[in-house]
Amino acid sequence: MIFHFVAEFPLVQTKIVDFFKIKRSSGFEKLESKKRKRKSVCISKKKRKLLPFNPTENLRRRLEQMASLATALTATGAVFINELTYVAGMAPKSANRAALEKGGMQVMSREDKETLIQCKAMMERGEWAPLLVVFDPVEGFTVEADRHIKDLTIITEYVGDVDYLRNRETDEGDSMMTLLSARDESKSLVICPDKRSNIARFINGINNHTLDGKKKQNLKCVRFDVDGECRVLLVATRDIRKGERLYYDYNGSEHEYPTHHFV
Template sequence: MASPRVVSRRRRRTQASSSKKEKEDDTKCENCGSGDFGSKLLLCDDCDRGFHLFCLRPILASVPNGSWFCPACCSSNRRRRRSNTPLSLSGFPLVQTKIIDFFRIQRSTEKAACQGTIHKKRRRARSLATSKKRRRLLAFSPTEDSARRLEQMASLATALTATGAEFSNELTYIHGMAPKSANCSDYEKGGMQVLSREDTEALNLCKDMMRKGECPPLMVVFDPIEGFTVEADKFIKDMTIITEYVGDVDYLQSRENDAGDSIMTLICAADSSKSLVICPDKRSNIARFINGINNHTPEGKKKQNLKCVRFNVDGEARVLLVANRDISKGERLYYDYNAYEHEYPTEHFV
């Protein structure tokens, strides 16, 4: 599959004719009319017109994989199938059996066997937040209405299906990538904070609830500018665990030229060959669709209502997204993509 073209990359092609080079140097964005930011000026593989990544709707965070066609050239069904935009947004069927299969939810017979234990754990988890000074993590509180939970899961299934990913709620270790033994929190440069026993219980409770179809109270909503976004579907308390950031675990050095826009640091090691990242392009959960703030504006920073924190959990590195304040129903979720490393370009984020 051909790679997408950006102006800066095309200028480095030595086989291009001088007249073509001059034409490429004059390429301007069809939306804003500027020829600046050449590395972000994406060229359509059909009409050869240029578009800034941040001028497209929804905004593209990075150069996509494969061939790329502008919105005008995607109008026919033939182009729509070949291009990676626009996404197919047909809703996932609101059929309980299909959603159970998609999320591999534990069947009711298995759920009944563990129900008493789970309720005991849930009461214990709530008690962790009785003292504000202790700042214990809280397990999320699922929506009580099972029909509404079905809609929440269907919204996530729609987003995952549209982006060509399957659901996973755990870190995955694939042959040919980083093995599970490579995920050692001791490799973290400067050390990694240990998740306490009580907070680990809250995390495990979240995992148990998810396995039983009791998902966090969130809806995935498609926005014409931001793309897929995540909204709170009920009030969420400060310090609530929203989700774990999951996907395939790989070595950073294997992903340095990866075009993915959702890669998350798992371990930042003093020995760079041991640094690990999470790649959610093939297997992921709702964390992939939570957007980042614009680090360059006060308004962008005010939107932040989650924090991204890495923990040592039983000797392994894990990444959690946690509410850093109370979140109202209907509020969109945002966190700082550059909390650890200032490498993600957010200046054009809404």
């Protein structure tokens, strides 16, 4: 047993399908019988394209992966979502404007946007990135690769409730993510995954004050302008072997998050 202090989510396909709102007509249970053609990916030296994740074919193993996330979400009192959410009393959707970013935000290319759409469509069918949420007595819930993952693979989008940073300045939550760093600070936005979230909130950060901590990093957090809106993706920065835990730098270029105490 991986989790010792919380009840594990039942490994029952119907319960998992309902929990994650997977489309029942998607052929989810038939994925492992499909033969997938391998495709060669040509990556330009000038522009390296993002890659879609490669789901686990074995149905039972995919159910175990999903159940591990359901266990973590249930234990932390969160509801699963896979998109940014806009709640009354917080920032409206109209506030998410990439044009407000201080210094500008990189625009996602057409090819990368198609890859992101492909990943979202796969998830709706129950074909997810091969990830497992495990519990560590020191780090808490954390995420590891459940099969080999290639460099530049989209791991997940960082999602949750969108709010103005000014409303969260005294918030003690440790999972907030910058969505928009506006020239006018009153318009800056953050993602708050404490009530609604996906697997992204369980991916841990590195101690960026030590060499060993920096060596563990295998993901990067990238903000994109997608059709005029800010989106945050976690992307592999190198090949990741099966069983390796996922880590990224919580600070990026801001250096505002204290990581001295991280393992």
